[in-house]
Amino acid sequence: MHAIRLHAFGPPENLTYEQTEDPTPGPGQVRIAVKASGVHLLDTALRQGMQGPFPAPTELPAIPGREVAGIVESLGEGTDPSWLGKRVVAHLGLPAPSLGGYAELAVTDAAKLHPLPDTLDEAAAVAMIGTGRTTLGILGFTHVTPDTVALIPAAAGGIGTLLVQYVKNAGGTAIGLAGGPAKTALVEANGADLAVDYTRPDWPDAVSGFLAARDLPGATVVFDSVSGATGRAAVDLLAPGGEHIVFGWSDKGPHDGEALTFTDAELADRGITSQQVLGPPMFAKVGGDNPLRTLETRSLALATSGELRPAVQRYPLADAAKAHHDLESRGTVGKVVLIP
Template sequence: MKAVALTTFGGPEVLTLSDVAAPQAGPGQVRVRVRVAGVQHFDARIRRGWTPPYLGAVEPPVVPGNEFAGVVDQVGEGVTGLEAGAEVLGFTTLGCYAEYVVAPAAQVVRKPAGMPWQIAGGFSGNGQGAHMALRELGVGPGDTVLIHAAAGALGTFSVQLAKAWGATTVIGTASEENHAYLRSIGAVPVTYGDGLVERVRALAPQGVDAAMDNAGPDALRASVELVKDRNRIRTMVSDEAAQELGVPPLTPARSATRLQELADLYAQGQIELHIRAAHPLERAADAHRALETGHGRGKIVLTVAD
């Protein structure tokens, strides 16, 4: 099959299309013919040589990508509730930048009717990341929540989930060109950069109850100034700064139950996802270059099959 496989770590240019052996579904697994794979900062960090602490050593060759949508074409022994031909979305840790991916059936849910493939392929990773963080923060009715980098895919999910769970005010940082977009999804926009703490205090004189950092160490430090309880701060990108500042780490806990809840919210019209760009699989390097600019709104995906 065709896949984007890393033979060495480095910049986006190391993402090259290769011929690799197609995986086969084992017991408890399904194989999915991938239609669309999402692109995440997690993938870019893997590409640069980072290894998540729960994964162990990652050595080339490796196929990146940890979210996908497509059609089941093999069903392993012991799998029930899914059949060949089922349209699904799901997650793995690696392997999604490919024509086929194998995943445990417990990491796959059916694609909601009417959900476009591009949205389905970019739904699981950032959606679950936002869900995990906001649940750990205890976001709920009456809260004022600060979301950094709110116009990106992770921020988009975070804003909408906070609103769906009853937050009174959601403040989102973004460049001015993305302020109208943030208003359209229910956030109060604020420009990031020097003076951010003062601007947020002006918007929320009653204080900020919880904050989620998707931007970097400066945003995390601003959150510590604004939120009294550091247990109600999480970061997706600033692990070293979090340790330094006494901010608890996020506990990874992706699950089909979590993904199904998000899919149901989408079907109910409470979550929408803007697709920023869709690149063909062979242009994965361009997708990573766009991702790493740190600007733009919504989600970048790879189209693998029609």
Template sequence: MKAVQFSRFGGPEVLEIVDVPTPAAGAGEVLVKVGAAGINFFEVLMRADRYAVTPSLPMFPGVEAAGIVEAVGEGVDKRLLGRRVAAPLFVLARPFGGYAEYVTIDAELAVPLPDAVSFEEACALMVQGLTAFHLLRQSPAANKTVLVPAAAGGVGSLLVQLARGQGARRVIALAGGKAKLDLALSLGAEAAIDHRAADWVTGVKDAANRHLDTVYDTVGGSMTSDFLKVLSSGGELVFAALGRFALSSPDLEAMIGRNQSLKGFALLPLLSPDVLKASLSELFELVANGRLKIEIGDRFPMDQAAEAHRLIEERRSTGKVVLIP
């Protein structure tokens, strides 16, 4: 089968198509013919060796896929054959390999996919959908004014909608460029501010009527310090940008002086098999019932994985970017 790998760290050009044996479904596993594979920003960082963890080489990226069960291993119900499923590879002991024509996954982790939800939409609801879903479980938006950075991206576009659905008082979107701002507004944000504007901090404060309760920081880096400037006294910054934490001691001391709180967010520790399946099933139903809109920004054939990474790395993408084998 065809798969994408990188055998050295570097730019998008290090991604290459290779021929590897098609995996066999082991005991308790299913073999899934991939219909779509999702791409995430942390995979871009891994490829460049800029992530919190350095992967072993060669690396076969891809932590989420969706497709059709083509074979079952020993002990697996044969009625799963031909079923449409989501394959959240990121919860496995070997959480990669999704940029490929086939993947295997434990049968108990393969989540049934309603006919009304496409393979591409399923990919958008795994890492990114579950992140948005559980961010709001850990720090609810109900009756609060909240800031959603990167609001036109995979997580942000879902977070805007889910926060509105949870009963946020006001959702303020932060994004770059008119097209992304318009998208955030169309998804339910009451205000959208361009982070490329020199006065965006003032813009956010004005949009929040000088009272911002929560920032969902999925960006990190130097932006985190700026987010503290717009957060109100007593507000909460939820940090969900693993590997990009850059707050200084003076930043933390200023937080204390303003009675602000910092909450960390890591998705994987929250996902037992039961929680994973229940959460994904709930998200799938929201899409199937038309209550959650998925933005598929770009689709690339597998041999253009480098172009897909380049699009994300240059922050030109909106919504979810997927590979189609």
């Protein structure tokens, strides 16, 4: 098979497209003929050998990637034969962290599979198995209603796109921030009530004017994945009693490198609650024996029904290095997906 392999930690160019041995499914496993592989910002950190919520590969060369969709074409010993030939999607990363998604073939436990309906294509399914489940997990920390006024930085990204749709589906007001006119236009086309270019220094004034015109004291919730000066300015636009929901594995803002921190006194003075929601807090909020699978199932159901429509940017598998470069330089929109 062809795959992307990482031989040494470092820049995107260290990802090489090459031929390697086909993986063999073990007991209780399947081998998937991959039609779409997900690329995550975390993948770019693991490529550099950085530690995040997932550990970097301990042995190189390694095949990155934790999200795949395709057709089950081979079974390991003892695997339910009904999976053979089925279209499926799976997140390879948990409960046991593993990689192998950037390839024409990938192996995973049958227990991680979700069957795909004919109406959901593989690229959208890959977006929802990771980005979609995270979005729903984030939304579990607030109650979105018609009175919600949500300020969404990175609104042209994979999670931001879905947050805008969810807020609008609930009858709320969605204010989306994005970098540059092209991304801002996409946020507006996605249904946001206001789309603002955060690269303009006067962007907070545009949001303030929008709120004032509607006699709103401020946003009720900020979904913050960007941190830094942009994140702080977004929090400054919260109304008293607002919610600051923080997600992302890094506490550094990608735009200016500044950490976003607030003292308890700053937040208390305005009655603002701030929550870091990824990881254990999210698992506890969802509850049950397998909270991640619960979120995956909900996410795929919402995509199948058309209530959530992930934005996808496709790259050929051989161009994984370019996909990483573009993702790190904020040159992508929606979920980045590799197509073998």
